[in-house]
Amino acid sequence: MPYSNESHFHPATFILLGIPDLENIYSWLSVPFFIMYVMAVLGNGAMLLIIQTEQRLHTPMYYFLAMLAFTDLVLSSCIMPKLLSIFWFSSTVIYFEACLFQMFMIHTFTSVESGVLLAMAFDRYVAICNPLRYALVLTNPIILWMGIANVIRGVIIVIPCPGMASRLPYCVTNVIHHSYCDHMAVVKLACVDTTVNSVYGLTVVLLVIVFDVIFISVSYAMILRTVYNLPSKAARSKAINTCTAHICIILLFYTLGLFSFLTHRVGHSVAPYVHILLANYYLLVPPVMNPIVYGIKTKEIREKAFKVFYKKV
Template identity: 55%
Template sequence: MPVHYNACFSPSTFSLTGIPQLEAAHVWISIPFCSMYLIAVVGNCTILFIVKTEPSLHEPMYFFLSMLAVVDLVLSSSTMPKLLDIFWFDNKEIGFHACLFQMFIIHSFATIESGIFVAMAFDRYVAICAPLRHKTILTHSVVARIGLAATLRGVLYISPLPLLVHRYRYFLTNVIAHSYCEHMAVVMLSCEDISISDIYGVTIGFLVLILDSLCIGLSYIFIFRAVMSLATLEARLKTFSTCTSHICAILAFYIPIVVSSLIHRFGHSVAPPAHIFLANFYLLIPPVLNPIVYAVRTKEIQRKLAKMVTWHKGEAIGLG
């Protein structure tokens, strides 16, 4: 459909720009994005397969890791296929309702992932501060309920965002200066009063970020106190090393999302390509890094990977 700029209208589709100002380089830009997406899919599917097939990994930490892998697969797949469609085929159109659905998936699953990080922090707290009660506190049913609670929270918190946008019927343009249907990127195109959407989006964003960060920070304060009470430096390092994967995953998730949010609202002098790159990276970097970090830092996963590689080598030699 034609793009209108001079008058408000009611669009049936939106047009995503991909990476603005870099349209001529879209094919080249697609190479790292496609590579990272494939790594994310293969890495997280491998984590899910390993946890499912290895009975020794049927513990709270790895169940939460599996939840994280599922969320990362959904988050990366909610944007990358469409982005690659734009890069390769210049297919920029997305239906109005499809755009709202993508908005819901992106923001709700980002909220779910934040909740899972809180749950993983609680798991580390119990494992280090109350190791003898770890299995009795975090039973399989409790872990399942925590995962369900994180999911319901994400759905309930984020559902109003697309519902509020659905009420807007008139827009200045249907061109979204973004590579996906980010909430404020869509809302700012409306001709109508967007104050409720703006206030709700900011409130939920800061509520999730601040509360979850406080919960994680509090858990690590208690963990640090427990670690420092250990008798030897070797014991302290060995105990705290069980938290390093979680800390790396948290930093990979929260830092890009905080910087992207701040730039979107306050960094008006930042060039659009830089902002869009960062907005895509915060949805793609955690799915890429999380499997790598946990594979590198977790001996149980390393052993299972080594078994898989050895088995496949043996099969290849046998076939030869």
């Protein structure tokens, strides 16, 4: 196996195994994955276009939705081109630096997506609990800085992962038993103790997910208290209806993430292909479903989409 650095003994390339034990059905597997990827690109691209071109959607909620759509485009595009090339062309080789970059992008934008969901929960909290201060609290500069801070958070906490992984010696094998360069899937190939890497990776997950989930839960607890005190059933129904799409994508994102995390950490009896499929679904299903959920639940987006489609027809 070739090495490109004598001090760290890292290979020039890695081999992405894909989805173990399912090699015989790659051609069949590629069909749903390709369809989902196309749906993710078209759905989130359309969402960005609609929000950009429709003046009445230039409000905080839709700015956050645009951030979510952009993040979903990046996340799905981080994994799917390489996965489809494995399915269709058996292109399993990935350069060492490209693998670390993919690792950085996947974990950074997973953190960013979680942060966007937190920002959207804050948006709903202000809109329902402090509606008179909504325009004062969520100004365009504040929204911009929230987006920048979210990206900075993701970069700062994730960048040590590829940094530490790049300094490990890989002197046994360069075959990654995964379809993309997941942090722990790469680190497992090192021929030294990787406890520090494992602990740091777990710490990142806990810091991001636990922190965001706690504050999202607190936001919705306060929202529910405010909604419960509204005078009429119609007002309560209207307030809850503005949150249903966000609640759906929160449950989708964190539930898939929880299943993926548990099968990786404690599900040692689970077949490897189940874990890898779940890991791919975790990064691909939310980008597919988010535009659909918001398209169905948001009247303004639905109306604009119908107008665009009607003109083209």
